[in-house]
Amino acid sequence: MTIDIRVPPESEIAAFRTAVVEGFSDEAKNDPERIDRFRKAFELDRFLAAYDGDDIVGTFGAFSFDMAVPGGTLPTAGTTIVTVRPTHRRQGILTAMMDRHFSDAAEKGEPLAALWASESSIYGRFGYGMASYMNDVSIESDRGAFRPTVEAPGRVRLIAVDEAKQVIPPIYERVWRERPGSFGRPGPWWEDRWFRDDPEDRGGATAWKYVVHDVEGEYKGYARYRVKLDWGPFPNNEVKLGEIQGVDAASRLALWRYLLDIDLAVKVTCWNQPADLEVPWALVEHRRMGQRRTDGLWVRILDVEKALAGRAYRVPGSLVLGVKDDFRPETSGAYRLEIDQSGAATCSRTDEAAQIFMSMETLGSVYFGGIPVHELANVGLVAGDRSAIDLADLAFGWGVSPFCPEIF
Secondary structure, three states: EEEEEEEEOHHHHHHHHHHHHHHHOOOOOHHHHHHHHOOOOOOHHHHHEEEOEEEEEEEEEEEEEEEOOOOEEEEEEOOOOOOOOHOOOOOOHHHHHHHHHHHHHOOOOEEEEEEEOOOOOOOHOOOOOOEEEEEEEEEHHOOOOOOOOOOOOOOOEEEOOHHHHHHHHHHHHHHHHHHHOOOOOOOOHHHHHHOOOOOOHHOOOOOOEEOOOOOOOOOEEEEEEEEEEEEEOOEEEEEEEEEEEEEHHHHHHHHHHHOOOOOOOOEEEEEOOOOOOOHHHHOOOOOOOOOEEEEOOOEEEEOHHHHOOOOOOOOOOEEEEEEEOOHHHHHEEEEEEOOOOOEEEEEEEEOOOOOOOHHHHHHHHHHOOOOOOHHHHHHOOOOOOHHHHHHHHHOOOOOOOOOOOOOO
């Protein structure tokens, strides 16, 4: 059996979409409207298909992101729609597609790749490391009283979708660079993905509702949510938060206050909130917000020198890092990282002996600053001189938890 990896032609996009949907065990319905939405939602020239003869047995895609890293942004390949047909598993198809994906990203000058993992056991062998946490949260509305120290000036306005399309993107543009793992959303992304609201995607809840936080005429935050209606003997509705963003904690808390005060609702839930969510600390009863932590974004470093020089650091210092890359051995080696007093850095290959050692997967995990180096050293994923590990722990850390606000 010979498997050919190539970009599918325009004439085979419907077949490619079928392979994607069925690869996630769903049923493909390729009517013209769905095919058109699929074309608009992805970068077709970054599709990869694995062919067994004329059959598409594997799929792969990528987005061309500008992604926030500590202190800046870097071009990033957003790995997506990765599938292999069950009849062709364990035959090296994913490995071949991943190798092509990394080569294409490197040619485009993208020093990073990032993805959401359907299973946490899949991507470490390719050098992706779990780089952020997400919190699945839930709180009963009547237990959502805030401490008296919490101040939330301004007002929250419920707005129609047409107004939301005008005012929400500029708010996001103000905030996304501050949160490693977030990415810039170009105009088509907003129209074809974020504001898309197909009835079949609502899970029995309402259409998206949009609110903005207004402080003296300045919009400082927004939220979108649905309400899942449950009318029994008593109202038992659930507010399902989709996304909340604000320029500061006061704005985010004002929006949470609104959500918790919605009449006829008994709880607020959200499947994806950052690890440093302020709300539990704002509550009179901290324990009342249930939180289940799991992995969020995974990061793969493709160009160590560009990636390490492209982010900022919290303390100055000099480190020689030894990196082992089993999937792309040419990236393995020692790298000297020089951090100045401002937190800016240079990085270059060196023949010097490494002071600290880690795999490419581990380097991806610590890159955004949300996974402490010492935690990974405690389980043998980082080795070397103790003082070097301590310096890396301080330098790589960041004051904001990494977070990606949506699956791609």
